[in-house]
Amino acid sequence: MYALELKNIAQRLMADDKGLLAMDESLGTCNKRFKALGIPETEEFRRKYRELIVTTPHLEECISGAILFEETLYQKTESGISFLEILEHKGIIAGIKVDQGTVDLPAFPGEKVTEGLDGMRERLSAYYKLGLRFAKFRAVITIGEGIPTRTCIKANAFTLARYAALRQEAGIVPVVEPEVLMDGDHSLRQCGAVTRDVLHTVFNELYEQRVALEGMILKPNMVLPGLSCPDQSDTEEIASETISSFLKVVPAAVGGIAFLSGGQAYQLASERLNMMQLRFGSLMPWSLTFSFSRAIQQPALEIWKGEDKNKDAAQKMLYHRAACNSAARRAEYNA
Ligand code: 13P
DSSP states (O other): OOHHHHHHHHHHHHOTTOEEEEEOOOHHHHHHHHHHTTOOOSHHHHHHHHHHHHTOTTGGGTEEEEEEOHHHHTOBOTTSOBHHHHHHHHTOEEEEEOOOOEEEOTTSTTOEEEOOOTTHHHHHHHHHHHTOOEEEEEEEEOOBTTBSOHHHHHHHHHHHHHHHHHHHHTTOEEEEEEEEOOOSSOOHHHHHHHHHHHHHHHHHHHHHTTOOGGGOEEOOOOOOOOTTOSOOOOHHHHHHHHHHHHHHHSOTTSSOEEEOOTTOOHHHHHHHHHHHHHHHGGGOSSOEEEEESHHHHHHHHHHHTTOGGGHHHHHHHHHHHHHHHHHHHTTOOOO
């Protein structure tokens, strides 16, 4: 029923060298990042921080969509304007994180599955009425001794696809996020093999569950060596392993690909996206952009530190990182 609308929204999210801003940290994650910088872990400080983000001047030049966390949907600026209204005014499409985090996969030590299916149909219909037009659901895959197992990959792929189908039914573009984590000492090649396996399984499930690929966005990890792998690979190898993996397993029909940053240093995330565009831009059948949280926000958060006097400088940094990633999308990033 929403096929055309879904496709149009996906195209708008991927248009004009822009990307997505993930500002959907859960309470736990947001508080953890605040704590590390001595920022009070309260609802008011989370509100202030998110006000800083959505009111950043000219953000809309580089950001097409913002992924929000439930708490943020109903928050307002100091002067009483709702964040959703501000985003709409800027022409930034509002989206939401709909998963409820990960839990241990029973009988599979070290592996996780994502929760959040209960009551989803009703929640999605309420989100649509609020004006939200896309939603993210994240699953995580860990590489380690004997993992990931087939069972874990299949369980997560099934859940990702089931949610994607529900979102499309509600007129909401699914952002499908199967994240292969960077933790561990695995090599670039191992990450490539696991990422291909995961994506292959996910697209099989999406097909089985009749998800329209044109009306969805894939939010994958870049193919990277584990954080403690002695060989950290150069930008060119990473770009090549990532794009050659996607060319094998991501159908051309997909509405777009928008990377998570996954804890990479923010300059590296931009450099790697830039290299993919520079070397492989003409080979790619899909548009490729960013959907970063830490790689856009972290330096701004470190400047802000919870203090009003730092707000302008933090906003300038936030805009700067967003603009850097938009430049990377055009293969024009200059570190
Ligand atoms: P990172 O870019 O920090 O990996 O975050 C992506 C994301 O989806 C956050 O919710």
